[in-house]
Amino acid sequence: MACFTRFAALLSFLALVPLCLSAKTMGGYLYPQFYDHSCPRVQEIVKSVVAKAVAREARTAASLLRLHFHDCFVKGCDASLLLDSTGSIVSEKMSNPNRNSARRFEVLDEIKSALEKECPHTVSCADILALAARDSTVLTGGPSWEVPLGRRDSREASLSGSNNNIPAPNNTFQTILTKFKLQGLDIVDLVALSGSHTIGNSRCTSFRQRLYNQTGNGKPDFTLDQSYAAQLRGRCPRSGGDQNLFFLDFVSPVHFDNSYFKNLLAYKGLLNSDQILVTQNQASMELVKKYAENNELFFEQFAKSMVKMGNVSPLTGSRGEIRKNCRKINSH
Structure with missing residues (x-):
């Protein structure tokens, strides 16, 4: 009976193991309760x-x-x-x-x-x-x-x-996917995390080539909605205005939602690296469609992908240090 009890206890422990080890990294574990005792607030x-x-x-x-x-x-x-x-x-x-x-x-x-x-x-x-x-x-x-x-x-x-x-705004889809894969992230993470462009701004210098000279032939990017392109040219001239800011998602620029994906389907993605999710890869286009249709699905995957990205090669245990000032290493 004692053996059986120990065996049952072991089984119940093993059932919990995946939860405890879900954020296992090289050299240690990350877990949400890490500071519960050392810094509860x-x-x-x-x-x-x-x-x-x-x-x-x-x-x-x-x-x-x-x-x-x-x-x-x-x-x-x-x-x-x-x-x-x-x-x-x-x-x-x-x-x-x-x-x-x-x-x-x-x-x-x-x-x-x-x-x-x-x-x-x-x-x-x-x-x-x-x-x-x-x-x-x-x-x-x-x-x-x-x-x-x-x-x-x-x-x-x-x-x-x-x-x-x-990843850079003018990278090809394959280059960007390769950069994600090198971090242990996949195409689902790539599309979901690109959804962070539902908030924030980009500078004229990051997308100017799309407006005037996309492939070096002096012509604009044909995958960019032409009325949207004309609007952008108003404040992003051929030269000058490099630092002029534009919303990455002009529909709801300060609200985190799935309108970014809807914009891509309307060919109104601001950066080339945004629009190619629809124009250069079938699998990523399908994901864009799913997230455009279902905000809840996008939110769910974004949260999962952020945890996954946050687990990329952290220093744990005795590796690295706890800096006193984030801008400089501690003096030893």
């Missing part, structure tokens, strides 16, 4: 600072979401993007995808400062990025999810990784 503090920042400037939500994405695609989710240049470090902020574009680093400084007061040397900048991305999504009307925590911060940055790994 962490989520409340992050949310409060993000909410104030988004209230001051709606664009902040998209900026913070993008920082998490640009961090995870370079050496994993380790806050390497937040490091400023020093004698030994060339900052990822100087890369083509980030220069004059990645922004709102001061919001993360504010969160870090509040957390250092609350529970010194406990919460990593990498975890702050992951939580701020989730809170930004929720604050703009998007889905929520439990963020697995326990990442540590990198002591180095990779400018070349930032230049090479982050």
